[in-house]
Amino acid sequence: MTARAPAKWGLRTLAFGYLGLLLLAPVGLIFWKTFEHGLGPPIDAMTSPDALHAIWLTLLMVAVAVPLNTVFGVGCALLLVRYKWKGNAVIDGIINLPFAISPIVIGLSLFLLYGNAGWFGPTLSEWGIKVLFSTPGMILASIFVSLPFVVREVVPVLQEIGTEQEQAASTLGANAWQTFWRITLPAIRWGVAYGVVLTTARVLGEFGAVTIVSGLISGQTETLPLFVAKSFEQFNEQAAYAGAIVLALLALTTLLLMSVGGRKAKASGPIPIAGDTTISMSNAKEGS
Amino acid sequence: MEGHPATIPTAPSGAGIRLPGVGVGLGRGVIVLYLSLIVMLPLAAVLDESLSGGIGAFWDAVTGAESMAALKLTVISSLIVVAINAFFGTIIAWVLVRDEFPGKGAVNALIDLPFALPTIVAGLTLLTLYGSESPFGLDIAFTRAAIVVALCFVTLPFITRAVQPLLMEMDREMEEAATSLGAGGFTVFRRIIFPNLLPGILAGALLAFARALGEYGSLILISGNIPFKTEVSSVFIRSQIESGNVAGASAVSVVLLAISLLLLIAVSLLVRWSASNQPGILSRAVNRIISRSQVGGGP
Numbered sequence: 001m002t003a004r005a006p007a008k009w010g011l012r013t014l015a016f017g018y019l020g021l022l023l024l025a026p027v028g029l030i031f032w033k034t035f036e037h038g039l040g041p042p043i044d045a046m047t048s049p050d051a052l053h054a055i056w057l058t059l060l061m062v063a064v065a066v067p068l069n070t071v072f073g074v075g076c077a078l079l080l081v082r083y084k085w086k087g088n089a090v091i092d093g094i095i096n097l098p099f100a101i102s103p104i105v106i107g108l109s110l111f112l113l114y115g116n117a118g119w120f121g122p123t124l125s126e127w128g129i130k131v132l133f134s135t136p137g138m139i140l141a142s143i144f145v146s147l148p149f150v151v152r153e154v155v156p157v158l159q160e161i162g163t164e165q166e167q168a169a170s171t172l173g174a175n176a177w178q179t180f181w182r183i184t185l186p187a188i189r190w191g192v193a194y195g196v197v198l199t200t201a202r203v204l205g206e207f208g209a210v211t212i213v214s215g216l217i218s219g220q221t222e223t224l225p226l227f228v229a230k231s232f233e234q235f236n237e238q239a240a241y242a243g244a245i246v247l248a249l250l251a252l253t254t255l256l257l258m259s260v261g262g263r264k265a266k267a268s269g270p271i272p273i274a275g276d277t278t279i280s281m282s283n284a285k286e287g288s
Numbered sequence: 289m290e291g292h293p294a295t296i297p298t299a300p301s302g303a304g305i306r307l308p309g310v311g312v313g314l315g316r317g318v319i320v321l322y323l324s325l326i327v328m329l330p331l332a333a334v335l336d337e338s339l340s341g342g343i344g345a346f347w348d349a350v351t352g353a354e355s356m357a358a359l360k361l362t363v364i365s366s367l368i369v370v371a372i373n374a375f376f377g378t379i380i381a382w383v384l385v386r387d388e389f390p391g392k393g394a395v396n397a398l399i400d401l402p403f404a405l406p407t408i409v410a411g412l413t414l415l416t417l418y419g420s421e422s423p424f425g426l427d428i429a430f431t432r433a434a435i436v437v438a439l440c441f442v443t444l445p446f447i448t449r450a451v452q453p454l455l456m457e458m459d460r461e462m463e464e465a466a467t468s469l470g471a472g473g474f475t476v477f478r479r480i481i482f483p484n485l486l487p488g489i490l491a492g493a494l495l496a497f498a499r500a501l502g503e504y505g506s507l508i509l510i511s512g513n514i515p516f517k518t519e520v521s522s523v524f525i526r527s528q529i530e531s532g533n534v535a536g537a538s539a540v541s542v543v544l545l546a547i548s549l550l551l552l553i554a555v556s557l558l559v560r561w562s563a564s565n566q567p568g569i570l571s572r573a574v575n576r577i578i579s580r581s582q583v584g585g586g587p
Binding site: 007008011012014015016018019022023024025026027029030033072075076078079083085087091094095096097098099100101102103104105106107108109110111112113118119140143144145147148149152153156198201202204205206207208211212225228229232233240241244247248251252254255256258259 | 395
């Protein structure tokens with residue numbers, strides 16, 4: 001159906017009007033508010049000791065949670081796709097759980113395990129380990145909320161590439177590790193990269209779960225999203241806006257990487273290009 | 289495998305090579321341990337705590353006046369938001385697929401912004417435009433309208449992204465045939481286009497509803513969190529934790545968790561049911577949405 005002109009313009013108005021009011025105007029306004037008085041104030045706000053500490057702590061969350069969930073994700077996806085097992089369906093269900101749970105409930109769950117009256121809290125504090133209201137608890141929350149991304153991105157890629165090339169490699173004498181490094185990993189690299197981008201973005205921006213386990217101690221247990229909320233509640237709007245802009249720019253970068261990564265993944269196709277494989281295979285032989 | 293050319297012979301099942309050098313059993317053990325420590329034990333603690341006072345206490349906590357008011361507010365605002373976004377989301381999908389205009393690629397990429405933006409930033413952003421310092425004088429902060437606006441923002445992409453691929457794959461011959469037989473634009477939409485898009489609209493709506501039910505970060509600044517007035521369930525859970533009523537917080541958490549699990553099961557049934565008409569399209573769209581919608585935060 002080719003919409004007639006009035007219908008077409010009516011639909012356009014509705015679509016753009018809604019997007020404008022809900023999306024563009026608020027996001028545009030916050031950029032304008034931040035840079036209203038030039039670059040100076042936001043830079044000052046982001047270089048205060050509390051802000052710098054928040055940035056550092058946020059990066060620490062990423063540095064721990066992302067590698068752990070990536071290694072777990074790739075290994076788990078391999079086991080789920082390549083090795084039939086009765087428990088696979090259960091594992092698959094559990095992996096998707098974090099996406100079904102409100103972040104606040106995730107925070108509560110960690111509070112119940114590691115709090116003073118929790119399952120592990122008393123024992124751990126006897127050993128002098130503090131999990132709740134300190135960095136380890138926040139890392140656990142970050143791992144929990146971002147756990148499914150890599151598995152979910154890698155599983156469909158593994159299903160699509162099939163096992164022919166892996167079998168060819170092992171027929172030619174490559175051992176399991178060589179096959180993984182030279183054949184499987186190059187074939188799933190875009191899926192892994194995609195998963196890593198999404199995991200990183202989630203850890204950077206996580207608020208609900210971290211807020212419960214952090215205890216909100218300024219300069220100690222404050223990530224960037226918590227810093228934004230606290231600054232706003234203390235009427236330090238400049239700092240709140242500046243922190244929000246940093247997070248928004250990171251989100252826009254994620255969007256960009258998502259669309260580039262999507263195109264790359266499509267371009268490399270379901271089956272890795274023949275040339276790629278030949279190179280990998282000859283390398284595999286040289287290496288052995 | 290789906291979409292594989294038939295020329296490549298498929299491996300006999302069970303002939304998969306042993307990929308990692310370490311034993312498969314060991315790998316499984318590590319995965320089960322990791323999932324237990326990170327996911328299952330914490331959730332078991334919530335379930336255990338919610339039942340710590342027996343089933344009666346659980347029921348009292350969930351049906352308490354403040355808890356009930358929060359739950360009612362959460363469900364009703366989520367339903368309103370889903371209806372609004374079903375309408376606008378379908379129109380946006382239509383404009384993005386069937387219309388041509390400069391900058392379409394950019395608009396298409398921007399649709400995912402609410403998914404990528406950390407929820408606290410989303411809340412702050414909306415408060416700037418619709419709060420006490422609104423440049424348009426539109427101060428709705430600390431009202432129920434603010435909750436609806438915030439939830440509209442965070443769930444905006446769900447229905448558009450579920451409908452878009454269905455619309456792209458739709459056979460236009462049916463529409464042309466109907467038009468040539470004398471059907472007007474609205475009749476063609478009602479009889480041909482809408483039934484084809486319905487599975488996408490429903491799947492997107494269910495996912496958006498699940499997200500709205502558990503939303504926290506984007507509401508905390510703008511809703512005001514006034515008990516009985518603008519306190520949604522997730523905020524109620526937090527206030528109960530802070531006031532020491534952990535068992536009550538856990539009981540409401542278990543209810544939220546149960547509802548979102550039911551919604552996810554409904555989505556997967558819907559995807560399976562629609563697979564007979566459009567193999568794989570909706571399933572891929574839903575899988576993509578589930579991952580993307582989690583990037584900025586939220587259930």
